[in-house]
Amino acid sequence: MTVARRAIPLLRVAGSHREVGRAVGAATAAVLREAVDFDAALPAGRRRADQLVLAGRYRAATLAATPWLVAEIDGAAEGAGVDPLALFAASIEEIWTVRPSQVGVGGMARMRPVQGRCSDLVAVPPATADGHAWVAHNNDLSASSEANVVAVEWRVPGEAVLFSLGIGPWISVGWNDAGLSLTGNELAPNDERVGVPRLLMVREQLTARAIDEAVAMALRPDRASSYNTVFVDRAGRVADVEGSATDAEVTCASDRGTLAHTNHYVCARMLGYEGDPDYARSSDVRYRRALALLDGATATPGDPGTVTPDALRAMLADHGTDPSLCRHPRPGGDETDSVTVFWSIADVTAGEIRYGLGRPCEPGEERYRFD
Numbered sequence: 001m002t003v004a005r006r007a008i009p010l011l012r013v014a015g016s017h018r019e020v021g022r023a024v025g026a027a028t029a030a031v032l033r034e035a036v037d038f039d040a041a042l043p044a045g046r047r048r049a050d051q052l053v054l055a056g057r058y059r060a061a062t063l064a065a066t067p068w069l070v071a072e073i074d075g076a077a078e079g080a081g082v083d084p085l086a087l088f089a090a091s092i093e094e095i096w097t098v099r100p101s102q103v104g105v106g107g108m109a110r111m112r113p114v115q116g117r118c119s120d121l122v123a124v125p126p127a128t129a130d131g132h133a134w135v136a137h138n139n140d141l142s143a144s145s146e147a148n149v150v151a152v153e154w155r156v157p158g159e160a161v162l163f164s165l166g167i168g169p170w171i172s173v174g175w176n177d178a179g180l181s182l183t184g185n186e187l188a189p190n191d192e193r194v195g196v197p198r199l200l201m202v203r204e205q206l207t208a209r210a211i212d213e214a215v216a217m218a219l220r221p222d223r224a225s226s227y228n229t230v231f232v233d234r235a236g237r238v239a240d241v242e243g244s245a246t247d248a249e250v251t252c253a254s255d256r257g258t259l260a261h262t263n264h265y266v267c268a269r270m271l272g273y274e275g276d277p278d279y280a281r282s283s284d285v286r287y288r289r290a291l292a293l294l295d296g297a298t299a300t301p302g303d304p305g306t307v308t309p310d311a312l313r314a315m316l317a318d319h320g321t322d323p324s325l326c327r328h329p330r331p332g333g334d335e336t337d338s339v340t341v342f343w344s345i346a347d348v349t350a351g352e353i354r355y356g357l358g359r360p361c362e363p364g365e366e367r368y369r370f371d
Contacts, residue, residue: 007366008165008342008357014155017068021075021169024152025082028168031148032080035090035168043097055089057194058224065222069200076169091170092197094224117283117338118172118185119325120261121290121315123307124236127257127298131305132349133236136312137183138340138360139165139172143329146341149357151368162206163368165342165355171202173344177370178209179234181348184227185263189244190275195224205229215239219248228261234349242266244273256298257305260290282323289321309354312345317361326361 013023025032039048063070073091077084089095117140124133145167152171154162164174173183182205201223208214211233218229218241226243238253242265249267253259264280265271266287274280293315297307318325327340344355351370356362 006357008149008151008355010151010153010368012153012155015157017072017156018075018078020154020156021072022079023075024169025076025079027079028076028148028150029080029082031168032076032082032087032090036082036086038086038090041096043095051089051095052085054095055085055092058092058095058197059085059088061194061222061224062196062200065196065220066200066204069196069204072203073169073200091199092224093199094192094197117263117327118183119286119290119316120183120185120230120259121294121312122230122232122238122253122259123294123298123305123312124232124238124253124257126305127294127307128305129308132347133181133232133234133238134307134309134312135181135183135230135232135344135346135348136316137173137344137346138316138325138327139342139344140327140338141167141341143337143339143341146339146358149342151355151366153368159207160209161370163353163370164206165344169203170199171206172342174202174206175346175348175351175353175370176206176208177351179348179351180206180208180211180214181232181346182206182214182229183344184229185261187226187228187242187244187263187265187273188276188279189225189273191245191247191273192225193245195222195245196220198223198225198227202227202229205231211237211239215241215250218243228263228265230259230261232348234351236349242270244270247273256295258291258294258298258307260287260294262287262290285321286323286325289318289325290315293318309345309347313354313360316343316345317359319361326359328359 013020074084077087119138121136160176160178164171166172205217225245229241231239262283264283343360346353
């Protein structure tokens with residue numbers, strides 16, 4: 001018997017930043033209400049009141065520099081009927097062990113720490129068979145988060161149209177109609193500080209109309225910390241920003257036209273910021289596997305490109321290592337295990353995204369295309 005694959009809900013929201021936030025908040029209210037019920041997830045020795053005071057410092061830093069980001073989260077809080085400061089606190093990954101923004105069905109009291117673990121594979125000319133720029137991404141979160149993944153089309157007057165995948169108002173990956181792709185990988189920087197939360201910075205970066213503008217946003221000096229952020233534009237330019245709160249290294253695709261990244265620092269300049277060396281060794285297994293798969297699919301210099309979207313889908317679905325790029329629930333595991341909850345393959349040149357809920361080795365896909 002074939003079981004129908006559940007589709008990722010697609011929200012289409014339009015209006016001011018507060019209005020689009022309100023619409024997303026109303027549509028994902030159950031998730032946001034659970035996210036602000038975070039007392040069981042407070043770091044050891046910290047009370048809810050303490051957490052809200054700390055969140056207020058991050059909110060003040062964000063309000064001073066990018067007030068519309070605060071307006072959007074406030075709108076989401078209004079739409080969901082929750083306290084805006086508590087929702088802002090849930091948006092600050094830097095102050096949590098168990099993330100309210102990643103909580104799923106079952107209640108936070110039973111959750112243990114789960115960090116988002118993701119894999120990115122990029123192929124641009126001369127690597128690609130069609131001469132287009134392609135970006136493939138696996139997004140790994142707790143298994144319980146899969147039920148909360150949502151796709152959003154954002155239309156704010158005067159700004160680029162966005163399409164994103166994530167949970168509630170929190171964006172994991174996204175693209176815009178100016179021809180920009182944003183994916184990335186969570187790192188464990190050891191220099192986190194009060195500033196604009198990295199999770200909200202993603203939303204700002206997707207308003208950029210050029211890759212240099214996006215990189216500048218990722219390097220803003222008032223950031224609380226950073227992801228490894230992978231930017232690709234429709235012309236095939238690639239900028240990989242491997243950042244921390246106080247430093248960053250920007251790299252591009254290889255001469256073959258490929259790039260891969262997982263969840264640890266790989267640039268020599270950034271190795272000293274690694275805050276989780278034990279996990280870095282595990283992440284390195286996926287990183288080296290991704291590089292090997294890309295190298296095996298790319299032509300030698302001077303030959304025609306060979307990477308296709310089907311080849312990238314097969315790479316995302318790879319189970320050749322432990323841990324593997326395509327991650328399934330463990331036998332005997334629980335809902336907090338890190339698994340692949342969604343995947344995406346974007347033709348950045350054409351402005352079309354293929355994506356799906358769950359593992360990329362499972363059949364089926366959905367598509368979104370910019371007008």
